[in-house]
Amino acid sequence: MPELDAIDRKILALLQTDSRMTMQELADKVGLSVSPCHRRVKLLEERGVITRYIATVDQKALGLHVSVFISIKLARQKEEDLNRFAKAISKWDEVLECYLMTGNRDYLLRVVAADLASYETFLKTKLTRLDGIASIESSFALSQVKYSIALPV
Amino acid sequence: MPELDAIDRKILALLQTDSRMTMQELADKVGLSVSPCHRRVKLLEERGVITRYIATVDQKALGLHVSVFISIKLARQKEEDLNRFAKAISKWDEVLECYLMTGNRDYLLRVVAADLASYETFLKTKLTRLDGIASIESSFALSQVKYSIALPV
DNA sequence: CAGATCATTGGTAAATTATCCCAATTCTGG
DNA sequence: CCAGAATTGGGATAATTTACCAATGATCTG
Numbered sequence: 001m002p003e004l005d006a007i008d009r010k011i012l013a014l015l016q017t018d019s020r021m022t023m024q025e026l027a028d029k030v031g032l033s034v035s036p037c038h039r040r041v042k043l044l045e046e047r048g049v050i051t052r053y054i055a056t057v058d059q060k061a062l063g064l065h066v067s068v069f070i071s072i073k074l075a076r077q078k079e080e081d082l083n084r085f086a087k088a089i090s091k092w093d094e095v096l097e098c099y100l101m102t103g104n105r106d107y108l109l110r111v112v113a114a115d116l117a118s119y120e121t122f123l124k125t126k127l128t129r130l131d132g133i134a135s136i137e138s139s140f141a142l143s144q145v146k147y148s149i150a151l152p153v
Numbered sequence: 154m155p156e157l158d159a160i161d162r163k164i165l166a167l168l169q170t171d172s173r174m175t176m177q178e179l180a181d182k183v184g185l186s187v188s189p190c191h192r193r194v195k196l197l198e199e200r201g202v203i204t205r206y207i208a209t210v211d212q213k214a215l216g217l218h219v220s221v222f223i224s225i226k227l228a229r230q231k232e233e234d235l236n237r238f239a240k241a242i243s244k245w246d247e248v249l250e251c252y253l254m255t256g257n258r259d260y261l262l263r264v265v266a267a268d269l270a271s272y273e274t275f276l277k278t279k280l281t282r283l284d285g286i287a288s289i290e291s292s293f294a295l296s297q298v299k300y301s302i303a304l305p306v
Numbered sequence: 307c308a309g310a311t312c313a314t315t316g317g318t319a320a321a322t323t324a325t326c327c328c329a330a331t332t333c334t335g336g
Numbered sequence: 337c338c339a340g341a342a343t344t345g346g347g348a349t350a351a352t353t354t355a356c357c358a359a360t361g362a363t364c365t366g
Binding site for chain 2: 004012015016017018019020047048049050051052053054055056057058059061062064067069086089090093094095096097098099100101102103105107108112139140141142143144145146147148149150151152153
Binding site: 032033034035036039 | 314315316317318
């Protein structure tokens with residue numbers, strides 16, 4: 001697998017910010033003409049560096065005013081327990097992120113909800129109904145100071 | 154501001170997954186013809202519901218193998234202290250997310266780095282050089298069980 | 307250092323797609 | 337049931353993507 005050179009990284013940085021600019025614009029910004037620029041983008045897609053193109057949506061415009069971080073400890077940490085948990089939370093749209101953590105908490109989840117009532121519904125009808133959970137601890141976000149999807153290149 | 158109807162929500166759900174499908178495809182999937190579908194998308198953009206279009210990049214392909222959550226407590230929590238902190242971390246590309254939290258921790262950050270050495274460099278040359286920080290606590294993610302950008306619609 | 311090979315670039319043309327305009331249809335309130 | 341408003345659908349045009357081929361530049365070898 002060939003390395004990413006400076007131009008590839010510049011392309012990635014730009015497309016992570018705006019994927020709707022034309023090839024002409026992108027080519028100008030990275031100092032190439034359209035053809036080689038287009039070929040590089042296609043290669044980055046084929047190699048799996050660029051995974052997808054998406055639209056981002058405003059959380060407040062959707063009325064999702066609550067962001068919660070949930071620390072979860074399982075009763076047991078065998079592989080099948082972890083897999084079962086992972087499978088369950090993967091289905092739920094409210095869970096945007098989930099990480100298996102070091103330390104005394106097993107999982108860290110980021111969950112969004114319209115308000116506290118619907119968050120409570122999420123807890124009662126979904127999360128607390130899972131087997132094998134030893135403890136749940138919710139921490140609420142007062143505000144989102146920074147949210148970026150752009151990985152540093 | 155007009156409400157989002159079922160078709161708008163379907164459009165948002167689809168574009169949050171794949172923004173590169175053609176208007177024809179999108180129109181077919183939501184059960185409209187191209188013209189009204191296109192108009193709805195443009196309206197969603199103008200109203201600020203759709204905020205941008207971006208490419209997503211594979212974290213491992215970039216060699217970013219370390220994900221860390223950092224809890225931070227400030228010495229003081231006056232507004233100017235909070236603003237100063239927010240401004241500083243906003244500049245750093247390693248910090249992908251930052252939330253002002255309830256409870257006994259002021260901020261929660263998600264940071265990515267290539268390895269432990271470069272994470273240490275981030276801590277030493279950036280985070281710990283900020284004034285007014287009372288405590289820093291790092292928790293490492295062993296794996297990313299789920300990561301989604303798509304808000305529930 | 308010269309020559310040859312390979313990879314990458316740039317321009318052009320064709321195909322695809324987005325975008326706009328106008329007539330037709332559907333929905334809503336009285 | 338009717339009138340007005342909003343939304344839809346189709347077609348024409350403009351913009352953009354995509355593929356092809358010649359030319360340029362880099363690298364390796366003798």
